[in-house]
Amino acid sequence: MNLTFYDFAKSVVYGVFKPLYRIEVIGGENFPSEGGVLLCTNHIDNFDPLVVGAMAPRPVHFMAKAELFSVPVLGKIVPHVNAFPVKRGLSDREALRKGLSILKEGKVLGLFPEGTRSKTGELGKGLAGAGFFALRTEASVVPCAIIGPYKPFRKLKVAYGKPIDMDAIRANKGSAEAASELIMDEIRKLLLENK
Template sequence: MLYWIIWAIAWLLLRSLYALFGGLKIEGAENVPRKGGVLVAPNHISDADGPTIYLALKRPCWGMAKSELFQTRFLRYILRLFHAFPVKRYSADLAALRQAEELLKQGEAVVIFPEGKLSEDGQLQPFLPGVILVAERAGAPILPVALIGTDQLLPYGKLIPRPTRRPVVVRFGRPILLEELLRGLKKRERLEKGAERLRAIVKALLENQPYPPFTEDTPENKAVGGETPTTESLS
């Protein structure tokens, strides 16, 4: 009960802050599963990305945060209060991946940034295969997300947000099942190629385009398609 009260207060506070700094536009909100385990996979261009996803999902979620943030007692308390758990960057942190897997199996929404680190120039980086491994082991769908403008709200290396000229956009794509994403791939290439396909999907969302087709030149391998999301604004 206490967590739900804190979550509601934090959500209202974030919504008010976004209204003050330029607004938030949510596209494809109907694509967010209201219950059940789902791995949320956004691009990563700002330290504001985590709170932005937290607000836009409209359901409690868990998320990985770099382990360095947990070194300060107060910040560690705040992060854990909002269901963040540490991950060691630039390494295969099996403990963090296992925790994400267990949370997904318990029906939670878990946010993992597939790039593994913040993009300094705002460009989409290569996706790491760990996100595919977690989704596959947990049997959870992946919810691709495009974040646009959070780097204007809180630029790389800055600590204080600034007003934006246009609303930040959170664009939710259609959830993807692993058998759909990995269709036609050989076992030894599923993780790497699956990560590449997921990156292509997020790239398409950033450009507001349908999902790219992933076919293997056989009639049974249908394209992975998506419709243009509808829009909801918070301002």
Template sequence: MYEYGLRVYYNTKALAKALLQVLFGLEVEGAEKIPKEGPVILASNHMSFLDPVVMGVACPRVVSYMSRDDVFKYPILRWLLPRLYVIPVSRGAGDLGAVKAAIRTLKNGMAFGIFPEGRRSRTGFIEPFKTGTAAIALRTNAPIVPAAIIGSDKAWPVGKGPRLRRSIRVVFGDPIVLPPGKTDHQTLEEVTRQLEAAVTALLPPEYHRKPTV
């Protein structure tokens, strides 16, 4: 079953890569910075429905994700998503089970993709990060690779259909290695702000959040 799942994953990834390159000219920078094995968290900004697919294609490894559980009600997705290592999560319910599943994924040595903003930005700018990513990293001793997805908001804007010939680029930054063990509120906030700054630095200025006056 495991090998069959991998075949489904890689075949789906190959198809998605071809479509993204043809339709949106997908470019990837810094993929060599992702550790080739062992647990790793890929943390990116989130502005489009396309982002999980884009990140999965850009990363040379198998990537597991969380997705809201209501998409699993469709028969084809109920069959496909588990084979793409997608973890269902109840939106707004503080799904502890999904967090535990993410921790198990990392402890099994896999890559785990997450969007620390918690939802797609509707402002056109990167939104404040939540502390969940830091909590998972500190509990698993997994390095965090910051990433920036650029252009997906124009290729497939929130609430609209896809717009072809809009380019998408993914940029990976240097891994952030954290000391394990400390999960107090201050540490979570410090790590979260560090990660947010790292992702922001990879984005063009047009995506930077405007300072409040």
């Protein structure tokens, strides 16, 4: 059921959002066609997970705040669109293990490194979680920028950058924080290049 429902949901979101927000996808060739991918995106709107999931060339698994899973109706849908719960504000070992296994299985894990939506639209500080996943797996780390605003019939852009080389940080036994900082720098570059 998972795959069919995901495909159905993706086609509905794509069909509605692409024309409504005139979504332009930039750098699609930077998205690896196989192997684990850690997709790291800025967070400007509640619609971001829908847009990222619908525009990505491969199915994306997302961490979603645990509270969503207890919302009537929505709580039943969320697991069928490749989302799994994470308890915010504390180290959720189960969610970390689940994220690692998704990447090690060669799938795509979508993350919003800021951890929460930016109220100003400006890029915030990345949390260590993105760096943790980047350093603990061999997954390709792909930066992604959503360039808004979400206004009907105004162009919205989804830009993918080239996979980030984590070798230097790994070789120097760099911290998860340093890896997250590098990821945020690459997202920032995409935002500037595609304004």
